[in-house]
Amino acid sequence: MEFFRKLFGGRAAPITETVTTAPLTDQQIQSILYSKNVQFDLQQLVAASGQSVGKQRELNEDSLFALTTTLAGNSGSLPLGLYIIADGMGGHQYGEVASNAAIRTVAGHIMRKFQPYLFSLKPTPPEESLQEIMQAAVKEAQKTIQNEAPSSGTTLTAALVLGQQVTIAHVGDSRAYNIYSEGRIEVITRDHSLVKRLEELGHISADEAENYPHRNVLYRALGQGEILEPDIFTVAFPQTGYLMLCSDGLWGVVAEQDMHRMIKDAPTLQRACQNLVEAANAAGGPDNISVIIAQLIG
């Protein structure tokens, strides 16, 4: 050792005190994040998700799918994301069979449509519209559920993000929210539940709706009925905000303003999801909880 020290210029012996290394704390991460104010010159789509069986159920009947990627092409690349939440109906047995089938079929159908664009260069966009692709995916899922678990049902809320547009397919009472950075939080789906319909018709007030005994009864669900009319629409991605999908295990127990605060205060999307799930469990966790949050940065 002495020999080498001499050879390379006689430096002092290294400090041998023990230095403990540890992962950065949340505060540290937060301060780094805020000091840097994450910016990309190209838009980046990022997403995180969280799930819990809840405190009062033994079985998870929710299913979740989240995929984030980039569609690379010659004239630039586009953010592509597919986010799905399905909540199997507990009153029917095999809710989890239905929600699983829904996720698999819908995601499979949509990803097959995008496969030619993801892995090879196609000069022309698909001939089908995004809304038609979503419609066909839901129809296929309806068939699959009727085959694999007849008379069972599930909710389905699927969001296809392409560029700055979000195309939503929705059945049941899971929800999609636009959450804006200034604090506005907006439900962009319409619950297909009896209680919501009664509220729309003015038969009960919003307050009565909160305590309505049949809050969970749906009038439209995937797998039920022969004709299924999913809500399909396209909206702009909330720039400088978040897109959130969740099952009623979250929105039924955590107030909107609390959701907004938790997302805004969390250092990362992943932590935001975790905090939301924990809040739902802290409020009793009466149902399965699923949440996905996506953000378009840049």
Next chain:
Amino acid sequence: MGSVYRARDLHFPNVVKLVAVKEMVNTAPDPLVRKTIVQNFEREANILATLNHSAIPRIYDYFSESDRSYLVLEYIHGKDLEAVISDTGGFLPEEQVLTWGILLCDVLSFLHNHKPDPIIFRDMKPSNVMVDHNGEIKLVDFGIAKTFQSGQKGTMIGTEGYSPPEQYRGEATPVADLYALGATLHHALSRRDPRMEPPFSFAERPLRKINPAVSAEVEAVVSKALEYNPEDRFSSASDMKDALLAAAHKTGILSKVSTTSISKGNGIKPLWTFKCEDEIRGTPLNYKNTIYIGCYDNNLYAINAADGKFLWKYPTEGGIVSKPSAYEDNIYFGSEDNRMYVVSARSGKVVWTYFTDGPVRSSVRIAEGHIFVGSDDQYLHAVNLNTGRLAWKFETSDPVRSTPFVANELVYVGNEMGDFLAIDFRGNLKWRFRAKRAITSSPTTSGHMIIFSSLDSTLYALDHRNGFIIWRFRLGKGSISSPYVSDDMVFVGAADGFIYAVEARTAKEVWRFRTEHQVSSSPVVYKDSLYCGSVDGYLYCLEYRTGRLRWKFGTEGQIVGSPLVYDDIVYVGSTDHQVYALLA
């Protein structure tokens, strides 16, 4: 999931005895699910076996074979009521529907008075009613009768649209069946499928508004059956039957008078008219209280907007079919003589002209210091607004008659081959989309979408940044009418004679309005009215949220250009050579 087969009973070899064999394939991979399904099937068999009524099919046998279960039932020659409704061109005769209603009350009454326990059918709807070749009806599919369990989370049995509110809550009573019967009659009389509408929304679709031939009496009976609160409905099937009978009795003597007739409308007097030498196919422009409009007599006319007095005309050497544009006291327009003209708005003197190599039928778009215009020479031209010199031109390989649209630093335009192009300000192609036939209409935007119609009978909405199709809306025929966006609704005309209103977010049709001939004119919304011309010669004024006709004004020729509304006055040209100014 299952099929129904027509089969022959071979126990009777000497006669042809037909039976219906209902097959249910048990595809569920989960053994517990499979068991439930078989139990449901057997329950249906057991219910049917105990019932003896002429409107209920008789059951002969049931059995299971590996993963399939079968019911052997009486064969019914005929088709179900849903097929009858959809196969009938117009509305079904009221008497016919009334007769079925009375028969269905009969059979429901039989089920509800069943001993020891009443049977609730729970799934009354047109597809569960068979109409046989004698016009008799049979109630089929007892698959869910009596299987209702209340109170469970998410329970939903029955058919959305036909089921009453309480059934979603798990309460099934005889009165619930009467609601569904009311919904069935409503569907049969109105041809409006309740599964396509929000639940419990019948009150928003009064029968007589949709089908004026329905009598007030029958409408009252159907409405009562569809009351939201069970206690407001008929208390029993026999009460409802009595009400239907009473209505039938009354209407038998009532002579039916159609009450709807729309005034022919030409009580409307134009504020002024202005006569040119030839057909007007272009669209007027209002600039500083003057109306500028091109004509097939080769002239561009300047007319006083207030009184219709002639101010000046500028002669070109070809017809003018486009809409002029104004910028800093100059008027810009193209002519079929291959040129684009710039003339002084005040004097009508030419400032400069620009030559293309084909007729100019596209209107001029002025943006970002440039003039963008298409020509039949297959180019999109970008011309410097001040110098009149070409900045660049983009070859599209087919005539460009669509008017370019400028937004998001891109120029959007269609051509006659069906190409739709997004070109940046340097003249480079950003993206391209291809429709199946010509895009003559001019694009417009809504949010992040660029919207246009094509002769391939489609209204397209593309992502303005990359050309991905967000939605397509099917029109009855091709369209050259340019869509108009207002309040999240898209309005467009088509060659099938309809004016369509479509929701911009969902591509759902809100309403459609039929004119008597093709609609090439582009709709315009002003305040709460929509104005649009038709080749049938009329200018239509519709309530834009509902498509209800407010008034129409007839001209002597066709209206192919678009109306202009300014300061509560509608201006429109017609092929009868005249420009009309009407009070909006």
